[in-house]
Amino acid sequence: MSFISRIIKAIQKKGLVGFFWAAIADIFGRLEGYLNNIRDRSTSYKFINKSKGQSNLIVVLAGYKSYLWPFTLESIYKYQSMNTDVCIVSPGKYSKKLEQLCENNGWSYLSVKRNSPGVALNQAIRLHPNADYIYKLDEDILISENFFENLKMGYELTSKKSLLEPGFVAPVLNINGISYSIFLKEFGLEKEYQEKFGNIIKRCGDLPVHNNPETAWWIWKNTLPFQEKAKKLSENEFNYSVCSTRFSIGAILFRREFIEQVGGFKSAWHSGVLGVDEDELCRDCTSHSRPIYMIHNTLAGHFSFYPQESYMKTKLSExxxxxxKVFH
Incomplete structure (x- = not known):
């Protein structure tokens, strides 16, 4: 169908006024995407490239919680696959300590001037053009043995079983408003949790698991020893569930074609605004019929949400x- 024919058909369907306003909305939508792209690409950065051109990429947002690196980044180094590139990304800052850590581990290091996770993630993906499967992790995520393999297997099995390819898949995170309910059920902790903290409700925000330091500590005490709990979970028969709400993207796996299809990770125009990338990615999953799947036999540890962080830092010795073995 020619361009003129499409216009005539659109006018017939929507009327002249409807067609006019639809055209204006489309123009502004395209303009916003164009301006965002210019903004993102014009942001200065420093990139130390250790990539081997692998199809699997691990991108870690880091630079603000150095007290966790001996545990979280070490777990990535210990369990990364040989056929995987790793890139540590610092939005809004440069860390000499991280650069040296990456040099020691054979990882790439990307420092982006703009303090925007979405911009930083997009830049990291552009700088790894061969990456297909992309693991995105935050620096406060502790991973388990076979984490990467199990999550990738989960991606492929959910796609096969549901006939809907995922927007992204995620492990069972212990400190998380959605998947904590899976964690509690798998380890028989539901009754004790309810006695201590009230009803188990799934929601992205405004729950004890988000804002109560004592809840975070109680869950972590029941998560340790971490590798033993993760192994026990991984031995279960494969199972998954769909998240139909917003979901924390602290530890996810997605494919390049999807993130390119939705125009990359989104970010606010003001630097330092957090959460936009997560919120918009979950919206993109819904609008493009790409479900969010939680893989039940893969465990990851989220150290804390912000209201819990100060308290949880005091618990590191315990x-x-x-x-x-993990918190050495």
Missing amino acids: MSLLDP
């Missing part, structure tokens, strides 16, 4: 006593 965590080292409960699990010296």
Whole structure:
């Protein structure tokens, strides 16, 4: 159908006024995407490239919680696959310590001047053109053995079983408003949780698991020893569930074609505004019929949400006593 024919058909369907306003909306939508692209690409950065051109890429947002790196980044180094590139990304800052850590581990390091996770993630993906499967992690995520393999297997199995390819898949995160209910059920902790903190409700925000430091500590005490709990979960028969709400993207796996299809990770025009990338990605999953799947036999540990962080930092010594192999 020619361009003129499409216009005539659109006018017949919507009327002249409807066609006019639809055209204006489309123009502004395209303009916004164009301006965002210019903004993102014009942001200065420093990139130390150690990529081997692998099809699997691990991107880690880091630079603000150095006290966790000996545990979280070490777990990535320990369990990364040989056929995977790793890139540590610092939005809004440069860390000499991270650059040296990446040099020691054979990882790439990207420092982006603009303090925007979405911009930083998009830049990292552009700088790894061969990457197809992309794992995105935050620096406060502790991973388990076979984490990457199990999550990728989960991606492929959910796509096959549901006939709907995922927008992204995620592990069971212990400190998370949606998947914590799976964690509690798998380890028989539902009754005790309800006695201590009230009803188990799934929601992205405004729950004890988000804002109560004692809840975070209680869950972590029941998560340790971490690798033993993760192994126990991984031995279960494969199972998954769909998240129909917003979901934390602290640890996810997605494919390049999807993130390119939706125009990359979104970000606010003001630097330092957090959460836009997560919110918009979940919206993109819905609008493009790409579900969010939680993989039940893959465990990851989320250290805390912001209201819990100060308290949880005081518990690191106790965590080292409960699990010296991880929190050494």
